[in-house]
Amino acid sequence: MTNRKLLGFLPGLVAGLTVAAALLAGGASAYHTNFQASCNNEYFNTSDVYRSQARSYAEQGAWEGYQWGGGCWNNNDVDDSPGDPPQDPNTRGEGPDCSGFTFKAWYERSDTSDAGFRYHYRMQNTHGPYVAESFKYGAGAPNTTVAKANAIMMDAFASAYHIGMVYQANTAYNTDRIIEAKCEACGTGIWSRTYRGNPDYGGARRVGWAG
Ligand SMILES: [Ca+2]
Ligand SMILES: [Ca+2]
Ligand SMILES: [Ca+2]
Structure with a gap:
């Protein structure tokens, strides 16, 4: 290839590479937001925690994303990582999954033999055991x-495949308002659910609330 031909070829090559890079970036940006890259490991141990505090904490997680195996979220009421492939922790999106949400909202510690309370920052990336x-x-x-x-406020209904916490109990009609990390497409939020009357579910409780 002569220099003249090389000079003519290069812009086309660069343009081609640019298109390829844009395609790769475009494909990646449809998911793999890597939200977790901005998360941290900030927490502190605490005590005298009330159910009402746990509910307020969970409320902040409402209307954020859902990430299978995930653990961190902000509080902008937007799913920052929508449309990831489900059940793939490598997508590193925003939000908890159902059990991780419960673990953090119940102020639990990662040591399963320790019933003490721990405050997990929203942006702490932890799922719990x-x-x-x-x-x-x-x-x-x-x-x-x-x-x-x-089951009362901030107890939970848990099955082999899901757990949601009681946001507002309604024993009369078995249609409690439940706060839960539900699914990739629906995110984390508060909805009316009939778990209380569903035989798949049992009642679950965090022990040691101050009230
Ligand atoms: Ca929120
Ligand atoms: Ca968000
Ligand atoms: Ca997501």
Whole structure:
């Protein structure tokens, strides 16, 4: 290739590479927001935590994203990582999953033998050691089961595949308002659910609330 031809070729090559890079970037930006890159590991141990505090904490997570195996979110009421492939923790999107949301909102510690309380910052990227079914059976020192009829605000209903916390109890009609990290497409929020009357679900409770 002569220099003249090379000079003519280069702009085309650069243009081609630019298009290829844009395609790659465009494909990546549809998901893989890597929201977790901006998260941290900030927390502190605490005590004398009320159910009402836990509910306020959970409320901040409402209307944020959902990330399977995830652990951190901001509070802009926007899903910052929509449309990721479901059940892929490598997408590193915004939001908790159902069990991680419960772990953080219940101020639990990562040591399953420690029932003490811990404040997790929203942007702390932690999921905790429990899956939904762990909560269903009261696994871990901070957790126990409760009869569904006795479940009150900030208790939870847990099955083998999901857990949602009671935002506002309604025992009369078994249609509690539930705060939960629900799914990739629907994110984290507050909805009316019939878990209380669903045989898949049991009552779950965090022990040791101040009130
Ligand atoms: Ca929010
Ligand atoms: Ca958000
Ligand atoms: Ca997501």
